[in-house]
Every structure is written in structure tokens, then in C-alpha cells.
Amino acid sequence: MHSHYHSRWLFFFILYYFPLCSTYWPLFLLFFYILSPIPYCISRRVVDDTDSASNACKELAIFLTTGIVISAFGLPIVFARADVIAWGACALVLTGNIVIFGTILGFFLVFGSNDDFSWQQW
């Protein structure tokens, strides 16, 4: 879990460049970061059949998660094209995105693939 926390700190250092540019609009991305694991977690809790290869609820959750990830990349680009933030700041935010989503994905790959997903693990 330590690498998980260190990458979060790296992200926060990247994101705190924004007070230098005196704009806080990119902090709306935090909404997307918090929202991104939720569909998959809900689908894991609601549907328990790991036997079947197709699972409509899990696929819907993956679809929504992909949408949240795309939105987290699209929002800074739209901000930069509208000159709300500078392109350099946009590049920093996109790098932070990659780190954060890589962390979340790595977390789910390492810790999430259990048959017995229960809250007791926490």
C-alpha cells in the first residue's frame, strides 16, 4: 500500500501547481477521481456470479468507469482550449491523471481479484 500512497502524494504535488496560476478549476477533477472506482465496486457487490463469462452489470460498470476516465482526460483539455488554464498546466494535470488511474487500476488488479470480496479485508 505504500507505493499507492506515494503516487497519491505525487499527484497532489502536481495539482498544487495551480495556485501559482491562481485558478482552481482543475480541482473539479477530484470529483472524477473519487467517482471512478464506484461503478465497479457496486457491480462487484450486487452481482456475485463469477461463473458466467458475460455479466451485463459488470460490463455496464466498466462502460461507466471508462466514461469517467475519459471525462477526467477531456475536462483539462477543454479547459486548456478555452484558455481557462495554460497548456502546461493541462499537461501536468494529464500526467497526474495517468498516475492516479494507474494507481487505482493497479490497486484493483493486485487487491481486488478475490472471490470473497468482503469488507472485512479492510
Next chain:
Amino acid sequence: MSGFLDGIRCGDCECNVDWGERRNTIASIAAGVLFFTGWWIIIDAAVIYPEEENFHHAYHTCGVIATVAFLMINAVSNGQVRGDSYSEGCMGQTGARVWLFIGFMLAFGSLIASMWILFGGFVVPQKHVVYPGIAIFFQNAFIFFGGLVFKFGRTEDLWQ
């Protein structure tokens, strides 16, 4: 910390990725990328050209109808349409087929309407700013293909 590189084995990845099982996941991800990219394209165009004269606000209807069509197409499973699912649902097999038909009509209609908007609303009048028309076209194209990928890219076989 000594010896922390001892555990690294290069090229010994035991990722037994069965691409058959992953097909549904890959199709869902591809459909998600397409669908949401389409919406972010139109958000970008709306942010850059907020005035009515550059981007007539009624043109947003096309993307909304395309999204409704996406939801309609993917709301019915192939099993319901074939008639070999356990429960009949609200309307039965015929109802599922009518629903799917209307969904596809709306999807194709919105795709054609986006082309019409691009050419009839932006190219032919030789408007100074054409980007909103292109954005509408790409939005609807991406949503349409995202819907197709989500519908037909996934398999519903329970056992493979």
C-alpha cells in the same frame, strides 16, 4: 532493502490472458471510449463557440437523440429478441423487436441528421466557423459506433 531486485524475473509474466473471456471487457471499454469522446467533442465545441450565431443551440438535439437511441438499443439483450430468455419481459419478444427497431431507427436517423446539419447548416451557407458542424458530426458518429460496439461486440454466451 538489500536484495530487492532479486525477485524480478524478466519475461516470466504468467498473465494467462484468455482473450475470449476478455472480449466483453474490451468491447465495453471501446464503447465507453467512443461514446464519451463523442460527448466531450460537443462539450468542447459548445464551450469555444457559445454564441447562437456560431452554434445554433437546437443542434444539440441530434446528440441527445443519439444517446437515447444508444440506451434503447442496449436496453434489450439479444436473448430477448431471439426469444430464448427465461422471462418474457414487459412486452414479450415482439415488443423487444419493436423497441430495437425504433432504437436503430433513431440511431441511424441521428447519424444522418448530423451529416445534414454539417452540410446544410454549415458548409452550404459557407459559414465562417465550421468547427461546430464538424463537432456535431463526429459526436453522432462516435455515439453511433459506440452503440454498435457495445451491442454487437459483447457476447452473451454463458459458457465458453
